[in-house]
Amino acid sequence: KQQDSVVVAPLSAIAEAFEELAKWLKIKRVENEELPLNTFCHACSFISVLFYSLGFAFKFAEMEYVAKLHTLVEASKTYDTLQDILDLDITTDTVKTSGSYSRNLRRVRQGLGLIKAIFEQFLATDDTSLKDVASTAYAQSCAPYHTWAIRTAVYAGMYTLPTRDQLLANLNETNQSAEKKMRRYIDASLPVIEYIDELYLSRNIILDW
Template sequence: MASKGIADAFKELAVLVNTPGLDVPVKNFSDACSRFFVVFKVLKTGMFPRFAEIDYVTKASNLTPTLELMVDRDIEANCVRKVGSHTRNLLRIKRSLEMMRVMCEVLLDTESDYSLRDATFTAYNQVFAPHHGWAIQQAVATGIGSLLPKTLLSGMFNETEETFKIHAQSYVTASASVTNYLDNLFLSKNLGIDW
């Protein structure tokens, strides 16, 4: 069950980010985020916001032990906002986690026949659209149009509607802690969260 693995990984990560005075290891963050690969493989769409960039976190973990140190090194190198910087990619991954959380919230708050396409479009518009130009928004709309119905997706993961709801709610709660930690990390470094 993919959703259980994702929910469990983010619950563990939430414990780390909620531990006062602990810098979050890049490896733990990367391991939790990598759980989404199976979901995107099943969805067979390239519209999701560059989750392949999680690979950068895996590479960064070999060079930098914690997320805070990773951001500090980019600040020292004056490359925080440059394409391909670890910090810029971290911001994009944070937004991807937020998008997944909004999707889950919409699906949990609506009837079971609510379209996965509609939930994804709502989440994209809320999280990513304000940062994307017209051409990217159109490409994403095309990708969203090819998504499977929610009921078929649950079947592909061998999950019932009830197990999906349990795991999605766990992810929603845990990922909120993770993205809040990242927001606070960016703000503590005077980077803001809207760039």
């Protein structure tokens, strides 16, 4: 039943999931509790549904995102919090090592930032083409951390994006309903993104990767 509504109204599911996370952070951080990894992964899993609305060219992005998130889901069976996996990788000096939990958490966090940027750009224009929306959002959020080869492939993929109306149809939204839900995600994802960044920064890990 829940799966049905996720597919029928992916934007609602995403907005709700991140509002839950933001609410959790607001309440529990006062008591100094750390965010459980499984709670975080659950919210992030709703993002996957978005990829179906983007078409085949972004299949690669989906596979990357899902693979990274999957290692965190596996980690959550052993480690309780986001903090735990970061501290583990610090002890073994593998924070930035390809495939490590801390690196994959950083990648998933960048995905959350990319979606936030896409929604912000979507709200800022009513272009029928999504090419500029997506290119600007990608340039702001992820491009600086990706290799030249990846960046080139992503910018080439931008030409295959659906139109704004097609995307709205794929998401079962009107322009108005979509904008409302995108705003909710933008607001709710901010404290989540800040919380994750602070985990690294407070351990003197500079976020230039």
